[in-house]
Each structure stands twice: as structure tokens, then as C-alpha cells.
Amino acid sequence: MPSESIAPLFDAADIAAVRQPLAAASFLPPKVYSDPRVFAFEKQAMFRRTWLPVCHVSQIPEAGDYFARKLFDEPVIVVRDRDDTIRVMSNVCRHRNAVLTPSGAASCKGRRLTCPYHGWVYGLDGVLIAAPHMDKADQFTKSGIALPAIRHEIWHGFVMINFDDEAPSLLEQLAPLESKVAPYRFEDMVAIEFRRAQVDWNWKVSLENFSEAYHQPFIHPTTFDGEFPATKATYDDVEGPYGMFWMHQRNGEVPPFLVPPVEGMPDEYYRAYSVVNVYPLLHLFMDASIPLWMDWQIDDKDRHELIWYMLVPKSRLAEADTETLKAQFTAIMEPILLEDVEVCEAVGAGVRSQLARGGRASHMEKTVWQFHNWLLDQYLR
Numbered sequence: 001m002p003s004e005s006i007a008p009l010f011d012a013a014d015i016a017a018v019r020q021p022l023a024a025a026s027f028l029p030p031k032v033y034s035d036p037r038v039f040a041f042e043k044q045a046m047f048r049r050t051w052l053p054v055c056h057v058s059q060i061p062e063a064g065d066y067f068a069r070k071l072f073d074e075p076v077i078v079v080r081d082r083d084d085t086i087r088v089m090s091n092v093c094r095h096r097n098a099v100l101t102p103s104g105a106a107s108c109k110g111r112r113l114t115c116p117y118h119g120w121v122y123g124l125d126g127v128l129i130a131a132p133h134m135d136k137a138d139q140f141t142k143s144g145i146a147l148p149a150i151r152h153e154i155w156h157g158f159v160m161i162n163f164d165d166e167a168p169s170l171l172e173q174l175a176p177l178e179s180k181v182a183p184y185r186f187e188d189m190v191a192i193e194f195r196r197a198q199v200d201w202n203w204k205v206s207l208e209n210f211s212e213a214y215h216q217p218f219i220h221p222t223t224f225d226g227e228f229p230a231t232k233a234t235y236d237d238v239e240g241p242y243g244m245f246w247m248h249q250r251n252g253e254v255p256p257f258l259v260p261p262v263e264g265m266p267d268e269y270y271r272a273y274s275v276v277n278v279y280p281l282l283h284l285f286m287d288a289s290i291p292l293w294m295d296w297q298i299d300d301k302d303r304h305e306l307i308w309y310m311l312v313p314k315s316r317l318a319e320a321d322t323e324t325l326k327a328q329f330t331a332i333m334e335p336i337l338l339e340d341v342e343v344c345e346a347v348g349a350g351v352r353s354q355l356a357r358g359g360r361a362s363h364m365e366k367t368v369w370q371f372h373n374w375l376l377d378q379y380l381r
């Protein structure tokens with residue numbers, strides 16, 4: 001944890017502007033995107049005590065499957081054990097700290113994790129079970145040596161971790177969202193990556209862009225706003241570390257779906273898209289048929305990779321050809337995402353300006369204002 005708080009970076013006027021009711025509010029100053037001290041704080045403190053997505057359970061379907069990735073400087077691995085238990089552990093060997101497995105999804109050979117460096121072997125539970133040529137090391141014993149477990153909770157199929165054992169439970173914090181999200185049944189879906197892009201701006205620029213409908217008529221006039229106009233979007237009040245809003249079909253009609261929608265949803269779900277962000281990094285853009293999950297790999301203050309997945313109900317996947325479905329979904333989403341990426345690039349450049357300011361918020365940016373209030377809670381801790 002950094003020794004210094006970044007609270008002094010925000011003066012009373014910055015704080016008051018964001019804490020106003022939405023109609024009178026302004027956004028946080030641009031230094032939250034551009035100041036290296038803010039990013040250092042996010043990396044060393046904020047992301048270490050908030051809930052972060054690692055993978056979706058469908059990425060590790062069988063016993064012995066794992067999904068590894070680096071979250072900031074922390075290599076982590078999610079493993080499905082023989083009894084279907086999902087474990088999250090450090091992906092760093094207890095010998096001389098080599099990263100055990102490359103990033104991505106794979107299956108453990110022989111249901112063991114073997115360090116590539118000197119061959120120390122761990123079980124799926126992280127316990128050291130073999131350490132070659134250590135018999136001459138005085139009083140060396142394997143017992144008590146294991147990959148450190150990392151706290152996790154599974155929210156509708158998403159494996160979420162927290163490096164802070166004292167942080168409040170995610171599931172408890174998301175209880176107010178439960179009845180709204182449960183009908184989508186992400187836990188019964190399969191995550192299929194369909195696109196990724198390396199981009200050169202601060203991660204919050206991306207999150208904020210995908211969190212409001214205000215920009216739609218200007219950025220997506222033909223690709224989205226015609227069917228789901230920004231003027232009809234509605235934004236929810238929130239009671240936790242999340243944001244949610246809805247984009248309703250122009251005439252309240254049911255739009256065509258790529259595959260038949262999930263059954264048994266409330267009627268309005270079939271006539272709208274919704275967006276949920278679980279702060280800071282879980283983003284979902286949902287229709288009733290194939291929701292989209294946007295994941296992040298944050299490299300630096302001004303650089304991250306966006307990874308887009310389609311979430312396909314297992315039952316629909318059985319009926320469809322995956323590659324065809326992916327091509328169809330990409331054809332619908334790609335033009336929209338390209339429009340978004342282009343405008344994010346403009347904001348990413350603009351927030352580095354010495355003359356940039358935190359501007360006034362529109363009523364169509366309630367979710368961004370909510371996010372800035374959540375961010376301020378983090379920055380002022």
C-alpha cells in the first residue's frame with residue numbers, strides 16, 4: 001500500500017462538484033486520468049481492495065482446467081479442482097518465484113501444476129507435492145509449502161477476487177442488484193472471446209464511454225441510436241459499487257435476436273439492452289439473447305487491452321455453430337465498438353491537456369457521475 005494518500009490532490013471545489021446532486025454536478029478533474037500519482041494509487045491501493053474479475057467459470061469447464069492472468073503485478077491462477085471446487089491462488093512458485101503457467105486458459109497436465117524452472121510440483125489445491133533434488137537441503141520439508149490462496153467469490157459465473165481479506169463481501173454489496181441481474185443467467189452461459197484491442201488511454205475513459213447513452217446519437221447514429229435512442233434510456237439509482245442503465249427499443253418492440261432469448265425473463269428485458277458495471281472492472285452490455293462482457297488487461301496509466309466476449313446460453317450453443325455465431329455477433333458489434341474506440345482515443349488525448357477541466361454532467365450521464373462518486377470514495381480513503 002502506498003504510504004501517501006492522494007486525497008490532497010483533490011481540493012474542496014473538486015470534491016464538492018462531484019458530490020452535488022446530478023443536476024448541479026461536474027465531473028472529476030482530468031488529473032484522475034493523467035496524473036501518475038493517481039494511477040500509482042489505483043494500482044497499489046484501489047485495485048488491491050476492490051473486487052476484480054479474473055474469468056468466467058465456463059473458461060475452466062473441466063477438473064484440472066485453469067485460467068491464468070496477471071492482474072497488475074500479481075500473477076493469479078483460477079483452477080477447477082477434482083471435486084469441482086474453484087480455487088484462486090498465486091501463480092508464483094514458492095521456490096524462486098517463477099510464474100508457473102503462461103496467461104490464458106489451459107488444462108493442467110496430469111492434474112498437477114509443475115513449475116517450468118526447477119520442476120517443483122503442486123496439486124490442484126496448491127499444495128507442494130514434489131520438489132526434485134531437495135533431499136540434501138537441511139530440514140527441508142514439503143509440508144506447509146503451498147501457493148497462497150486468494151480470496152474469491154463467484155457472482156453469476158464470474159470469478160471475482162479481492163486481495164484484501166477485510167473487504168466487504170461482493171455478493172453482499174451486490175444484493176440490491178440481484179433481482180435485476182438474475183434473469184440474464186450468466187452462470188448458464190459460455191464466454192467466447194470475439195475481439196480484443198490494445199488501446200492507448202486511461203482505463204477509466206473506456207469504462208465511462210461504455211457507461212452512458214448520451215453519446216449515442218453523435219457516435220452511433222445508424223448503428224445503435226436509431227433502434228435504441230439515447231432519449232429513451234433510463235438510469236437506475238444505486239446502493240452499492242455498481243451502475244446500471246437501460247436502453248429501450250424505440251417503439252417498445254421486441255427486436256430481432258441472433259439466437260432465441262433466455263426464457264422466463266420479465267417482459268421489458270426482451271425490449272431493451274442494459275448495461276451493468278461492477279466497479280471497477282466488470283462491464284456487461286446485455287440483451288436478452290447474447291450479452292457482451294468486456295474485460296480489461298491494464299498495463300499502465302495510458303495503456304490497456306480491451307477483450308470482448310459474447311456470453312452464449314449453453315443450450316443455444318448446442319444448437320448453433322460457434323464460429324458462425326461468432327462471425328454474426330462480430331458483424332453486429334464491430335461497427336459499434338470501432339465507433340466507441342475512435343471517440344475514446346479523442347478523450348484519451350484531451351484529458352492530457354493542461355487546459356482540460358472536469359465539465360458539467362448531463363442527466364444522461366448519471367452512471368458516470370455515480371462512478372465518479374465511487375472513485376472519490378476510493379481516492380479519499
Ligand code: FES
Pocket residue numbers: 093094095096097098115116117118119120
Ligand atoms: S522457481 Fe519454481 S521450481 Fe524453481
Ligand SMILES: [Fe+2]
Pocket residue numbers: 209210215216219220340
Ligand atoms: Fe458507444
